Amino acid sequence: NNDIVLNLNPACKLADTSWIKPGKVFRSGDLKQDRVKAAIDFAAERGIRYVHMDAGWYGPEMKVSSDATTVSPDKDLDIPALCQYAESKGIGLMVYVNQRALVQQLDTLLPLYKKWGLKGIKFGFVQIGNQRWSTWLHDAVRKCGEYGLMVDIHDEYRPTGFSRTYPNLMTQEGIRGNEEMPDATHNTVLPYTRFLAGAADYTLCYFNGRVKNTKAHQLAMAAVYYSPLQFMFWYDRPEFYKGEEELEFWKAIPSVWDDSRALDGEIGEYIVQARRSGNDWFVGAMTNTEARTVTLTTDFLEPGKKYMLHLYEDDDKLNTRTKVRSTHKKIKAGDKLTLKLKASGGAALHFIPLK
Known part of the structure; x- marks a missing residue:
């Protein structure tokens, strides 16, 4: 119901938005071919639309020399084959790319990722605030839209309503989420503050032992916190799930709403x-x-x-x-x-x- 910030931005500039599909996301931190396939199988069984391959798939993300056009030599990943396997299960594959690689290689990465069959990119460790980097970031989102790639901007970027103009910008972090394991008081401040600005990628945890709150508290987040790309089971692995009945709530819940x-x-x-x-x-x-x-x-x-x-x-x-x-x-x-x-x-x- 909060569209004031969105309406301060120009109308949508993408002629075709039919490829932009919100959904829940499962992170695969295990960057091996069989483990990513297991993550895809888990996502298909649990009503999750996307699997995200996290940092490290193309090498150390903080090194300028890491090449995001190719898989790291110590990984056995065949990304086009994984995209095809995911597609056969009704799942889309996404990847993480640090800004160091994005700044150097964006115009090369986008046609390559489209060819591979990827559905989106999570931008990592972006720089924010000044005119140069704000302009770069918005240009990057626009270019991703031209290649049919959705975007999740991580780290300190906060929404400004730019997703009205380029709705392939699905969500962004700009929040102290489950990577930081905040307490319940913090979590009950967020709906009245950060979420007024727009969608937030909190990265919902469930089984991880560092979580300070109850399991029902974590379950409820999927309804309280809004993010068209809603990352769930953060830090978890498929084998952690043992048929817990309450997780039918996460299976049934969508990530966008009619009311x-x-x-x-x-x-x-x-x-x-x-x-x-x-x-x-x-x-x-x-x-x-x-x-x-x-x-x-x-x-x-x-x-x-x-x-x-x-x-x-x-x-x-x-x-x-x-x-x-x-x-x-x-x-x-x-x-x-x-x-x-x-x-x-x-x-x-x-x-x-x-x-």
């Missing part, structure tokens, strides 16, 4: 965010480092309709490794729900209309 409504909250204390895709509603509730009880009135649902609610909440009494309780029940629009959020916790809700 968004902030239902309740206070900055730095808690947030309850509802989002609709088609006829389904997804709700994320997150609290800070204090436990609290939140009453949710479901008057955002279509009046007179009944829904199946899939509810995922923290429960320390469960003898499971994630300690998330799954509850499934029928409700009608307007019913009240009581969510008991533990400290640094949350809840995730998926409403599916019943026929």
Whole structure:
């Protein structure tokens, strides 16, 4: 609902935007042919649209001598073959490229990456702020659009609404996300501050042991935090998943929305965010480092309709490794729900209309 910043920018300059497809992304930190294939298989099974090959595939990213037109000699990656394998599974492949290589090689990289079959690039360690680098960055996004490549700008770049003009700029970091493992108070500030500027690539973690918050808190992020390219399972590997039922929420949830409504909250204390895709509603509730009880009135649902609610909440009494309780029940629009959020916790809700 926040389009003021977008509307300060010129209208879309891409004649064809049909190739720009938002979706969830899984990062493959294991840069081996078989491991990237395993990541592709995992993405296909878990409703994830893209697999991202992270830093190191073309050599040490911080070295100016690293050549992003070729795979590092110590890697067995065949990127065109991986793109074809991904395509056969309905998955797109993306790559990370540090700005050191982008500055030197961009005009060579773009036709090559298009030929390989890549769908997008994550720009790494960009420089920001002054006129020279802002101009370079926007020109780079424009050139990517001309070659049918989506862009995710990482590090300190913050959105200025340029994605209205070149919507292949899908998202950007400019946020203290899960690479920094912030606490729940920080996470409940972000919806009221950073996200007012636009989409943010927080890189949602789940299984990683350094996360300071509960699993239900992490689940809820997929509904609370907006990013058309939504990176999920950051630092995780396919084998970490053991069939946890609550992760059906992440499988079902999209990354773009038909309607968004902030239902309740206070900055730095808690947030309850509802989002609709088609006829389904997804709700994320997150609290800070204090436990609290939140009453949710479901008057955002279509009046007179009944829904199946899939509810995922923290429960320390469960003898499971994630300690998330799954509850499934029928409700009608307007019913009240009581969510008991533990400290640094949350809840995730998926409403599916019943026929």
